[in-house]
Amino acid sequence: MNRLFYKTPTILRLLFGKLLWKIKTKEKAIYLTFDDGPTPEITPWVLSVLDAFDAKATFFCIGKNVVQHPEIFQTTQKAGHAVGNHTHNHLNGWKTASKSYLENTTEAAKHIDSMLFRPPYGKIKPKQIRLLKKAGYSLVMWDVISADFDQTLDSETCYQNLIRHTKPGSIVVFHDSQKAYENLKVILPRMLTYFTEEGYVFKSITPTQKP
Ligand SMILES: [Zn+2]
Numbered sequence: 001m002n003r004l005f006y007k008t009p010t011i012l013r014l015l016f017g018k019l020l021w022k023i024k025t026k027e028k029a030i031y032l033t034f035d036d037g038p039t040p041e042i043t044p045w046v047l048s049v050l051d052a053f054d055a056k057a058t059f060f061c062i063g064k065n066v067v068q069h070p071e072i073f074q075t076t077q078k079a080g081h082a083v084g085n086h087t088h089n090h091l092n093g094w095k096t097a098s099k100s101y102l103e104n105t106t107e108a109a110k111h112i113d114s115m116l117f118r119p120p121y122g123k124i125k126p127k128q129i130r131l132l133k134k135a136g137y138s139l140v141m142w143d144v145i146s147a148d149f150d151q152t153l154d155s156e157t158c159y160q161n162l163i164r165h166t167k168p169g170s171i172v173v174f175h176d177s178q179k180a181y182e183n184l185k186v187i188l189p190r191m192l193t194y195f196t197e198e199g200y201v202f203k204s205i206t207p208t209q210k211p
Helices: 011-014 043-052 065-068 070-078 100-110 126-134 154-166 178-197
Strands: 029-035 058-061 082-084 173-175
Touching: 011 070, 011 173, 029 043, 043 178, 058 065, 065 070, 065 100, 070 082, 082 100, 154 178, 173 178
Parallel strands: 029 058, 029 173, 058 082
Antiparallel strands: none
16 A cells, blocks of 8 residues: 555545445544454554543454454454454455455355455455455445554654544554554554544444445
8 A cells, every 4th residue: 555545545435436435424433443463462452452442443354363363353352343354364356366355255254253344455356346245245445544554654654644634434444463563552542542532432333334
């Protein structure tokens, strides 16, 4: 993902209008999402920070990681967060045949009981979108990228971008992965503090939310 795209360009949203880019609401609600877990060194920390702010979020898990760390996955759900499917092996849709892409998602679904789906890297072909929709999935994208994974960016820059771009109904992407932790450990508590003081609440996404 190009780091200039903190805010998803309108043209992409128009082209892929069947996907959920943000939640239509006037309520001061923010939808935080965490991709690529469960990760034993990171996810429990994220859960404890969210708990401290009474915040709910959505975790797009990699099936393979759920198989390796089922206890963290269970803890996440028990804490009242939503979970979603992020394929079994973090596949790049652009480089994967649509049949294999669907099979890999179905494999992950054996371990992740959810009709929410987010394509890894945000890269997905129109045919894959059609197949997943037909299978009943809600495809969840984002409108704000934290860029937590970008190790060339300092946390202050990431934080300022988050504050500037997050609006009521925003879907914000973070990663509960090792690579993102350096920035995440700074920006997540700061963001929760800032928007809580501004009167916002943090909610999880449900499959019934329509684009
Ligand atoms: Zn991912």
